[in-house]
Amino acid sequence: MAFQSFQQEYLQTPAITRAYATGCVLTTLAVQLDVITPFQLYFNPDLIFTKYQVWRLVTNFLYFGPIGFNFLFNMIFTYRYCRMLEEGSFRGRTADFFFMFVFGGTIMTLIAFFVNLVFLGQAFTLMLVYIWSRRNPYVRLNFFGLMNFQAPYLPWVLLAFSLLLGNPIIVDVMGIAVGHVYYFLEDVFPQQPGGFRFLRTPGFLKSMFDGPNEDPDYQQLPEEERPGGFAWGAGNRVGNRQDDDQPAQ
Numbered sequence: 001m002a003f004q005s006f007q008q009e010y011l012q013t014p015a016i017t018r019a020y021a022t023g024c025v026l027t028t029l030a031v032q033l034d035v036i037t038p039f040q041l042y043f044n045p046d047l048i049f050t051k052y053q054v055w056r057l058v059t060n061f062l063y064f065g066p067i068g069f070n071f072l073f074n075m076i077f078t079y080r081y082c083r084m085l086e087e088g089s090f091r092g093r094t095a096d097f098f099f100m101f102v103f104g105g106t107i108m109t110l111i112a113f114f115v116n117l118v119f120l121g122q123a124f125t126l127m128l129v130y131i132w133s134r135r136n137p138y139v140r141l142n143f144f145g146l147m148n149f150q151a152p153y154l155p156w157v158l159l160a161f162s163l164l165l166g167n168p169i170i171v172d173v174m175g176i177a178v179g180h181v182y183y184f185l186e187d188v189f190p191q192q193p194g195g196f197r198f199l200r201t202p203g204f205l206k207s208m209f210d211g212p213n214e215d216p217d218y219q220q221l222p223e224e225e226r227p228g229g230f231a232w233g234a235g236n237r238v239g240n241r242q243d244d245d246q247p248a249q
Contacts, residue, residue, distance in 0.1 A: 014086040015209075016097050021079050024121065027062040028071060038063060042118035043109070060112075061105060061121050077158075078125045081132045089135050094209040099201040100131075100182060107178045115170060126175025127182070130155045134183045155179070 010018065030036045043060040047053045064074040090097040104127045108120045117123075133151040142148050143157055159172040185198045 013083060015094060016101065017079065017083040017086050020082060020101075021075070023062045024064065024075060024078065027059065028064065028067060031063065032067055038119075043112050043120065044118070045113055057105075057109060060119050061124050063119055064121050065119075074122055074125055077129060078121075081125075081128045085128060085132050085135075088132075092210070095205040096201045098209055099199070099205055100186075103182060103199060104178050107181065108174060111174055111178075115174075117171060117174070120171070120174075123171045123175035123178070126155055126158065126172050127179035129158065130176050130179030131183055134179075135187070 013021070027036075027041065031038060031041075041056065041059040041063050043056055044053075048056050064071045086094070086097050090100075104124060105120075108123055108127075111117075112120060133154045136151045139151040140148060141151055141154055143154075147157070149157065155172075155176050159169055159176065162172050163169050182199070189195045190197045
């Protein structure tokens, strides 16, 4: 029964979220089982261009470190906000969502040439969180049951949390910066006088990902549900009723 429930949940996860989350988990398991090592995954321009190890352009986004708190924390946030974006503002626009992945990954890779960063998965997670938070400004969040705030503050709360844990915040800053660039080009600039949509998804991606019809049995994940049962970054929409700060149930 538990396996069937997991299988059903897995198959109902939208395609891009399912593929990325699966890649992250399988990569981490492969490292944990000594099938591969992190040295085969990290971003190294010299090995990419001289040894043609082009897979490093992708694998550095799939590894969050050994299985532990940091891995679970990043995977929960990645799965939750990646899925809510794909089912929310990117609903029926899988090609646009994939193009956002390509755009964000490309910008981060270019930045990584100039800073000493070898794994960019955490920055990518922060990018997803930032874009979701800016597109859902009226959702009120509860973080670890300690504080309540509206969604646009979530990336900065995560940055402060990384600082408290002693992690280098350059990764978080990169994710927030790239997320803001995408949000500005996609949501802000086109609405300005004389503005236009700078980011346009190539037609071949639309033909690959966007089918003519949606699955009638597809069930969207409600924003109130917590993937994995955790209430980290849990949210409630602010309505017309009294805005009581309530942690998610």
